[in-house]
Amino acid sequence: MTVADIERSTAFYTQAFGCIVLFDQIFPANSYSQLGSVSPSAVRMVTLRLGDEYIELIQYLDLEALPVPADSRSHDLWFQHIAIVVSDIDLAYERLRSFDIRPISSGPQTIPADNPNAGGVRAFKFRDFDGHSLELIWFPTDKRRDKWDSPGDRLFLGIDHSAIAVSNTAQSLAFYRDLLGLEESGQGHNTGPVQAELDGVPGADVKLTSLQTSQPKIGLELLDYQQPGRPRPQTWQINDLSHRHLILEVDDLNTSLGILKQHGIETTALQIVNLPDPYRYTAGLLIKDPDGHSLLLVVL
Numbered sequence: 001m002t003v004a005d006i007e008r009s010t011a012f013y014t015q016a017f018g019c020i021v022l023f024d025q026i027f028p029a030n031s032y033s034q035l036g037s038v039s040p041s042a043v044r045m046v047t048l049r050l051g052d053e054y055i056e057l058i059q060y061l062d063l064e065a066l067p068v069p070a071d072s073r074s075h076d077l078w079f080q081h082i083a084i085v086v087s088d089i090d091l092a093y094e095r096l097r098s099f100d101i102r103p104i105s106s107g108p109q110t111i112p113a114d115n116p117n118a119g120g121v122r123a124f125k126f127r128d129f130d131g132h133s134l135e136l137i138w139f140p141t142d143k144r145r146d147k148w149d150s151p152g153d154r155l156f157l158g159i160d161h162s163a164i165a166v167s168n169t170a171q172s173l174a175f176y177r178d179l180l181g182l183e184e185s186g187q188g189h190n191t192g193p194v195q196a197e198l199d200g201v202p203g204a205d206v207k208l209t210s211l212q213t214s215q216p217k218i219g220l221e222l223l224d225y226q227q228p229g230r231p232r233p234q235t236w237q238i239n240d241l242s243h244r245h246l247i248l249e250v251d252d253l254n255t256s257l258g259i260l261k262q263h264g265i266e267t268t269a270l271q272i273v274n275l276p277d278p279y280r281y282t283a284g285l286l287i288k289d290p291d292g293h294s295l296l297l298v299v300l
Helices: 006-017 089-096 169-179 193-199 253-262
Strands: 020-027 043-050 053-060 080-086 122-127 133-138 156-166 183-191 205-212 219-225 245-249 283-288 294-299
Touching: 006 020, 006 043, 006 053, 043 156, 053 156, 080 089, 089 122, 089 133, 122 193, 156 169, 169 183, 169 205, 169 219, 193 205, 253 283, 253 294
Parallel strands: 080 133, 156 219, 245 294
Antiparallel strands: 020 043, 043 053, 080 156, 122 133, 183 205, 205 219, 283 294
């Protein structure tokens, strides 16, 4: 995620969630910023680990960043969050209240028991000071992945999924499932007053589709609101605070680029970018899904 002040964001994610700093590096202006159609800029990146998952905080040091619209809603098509699994959502919620967060939900919400796929799940959505959306999520035993079963004394366990608002489930499945090869792992339909309180969207009525890679890591959740919000402005760039991307490892970027071009998929830049040491990936290509959400394709 692109941030305005990387020192402040690093302090928040380490102090609030217990993230561990793995790398803190600066890329020269002729490298990482070439992933997007922006002026060359030095880039500082802090790589964090939370459980088994990773978050990259990115600041473009020579470019101004447009803020996330203050009136953003969960059904706007630029919405994206990461869902952080907790061992006790009430304790996690109380801990977060001592930090500078902006609630989306009125408080932790419990999905009704009559929801077959999500009944008993508890969640709370909020934004950090840059406007990035996040979710705390707690799973009951019957809906919990094995990896969340032994929390020890940890309160924040890791990242379960990233959720994005989409305009059309079939269109998004054609991209993520049929073209990129993610595997559909579940569907659901959430509506009613609890969902409205959770999303901060009156009358929220959302179809959910869950996807996983062939080697399950962080899942992807498609949120198809029956009354979608605003589309993502095409003028937004990778240095703006609205920018977030998932990282997908591929076997060969040149082959991937050829296939994407055949299907008319938009790339953010015209080229594959070589990334310098000590970054853990050697090259990358930033692409967009049908609703403008970004994904960084990389090779080791």
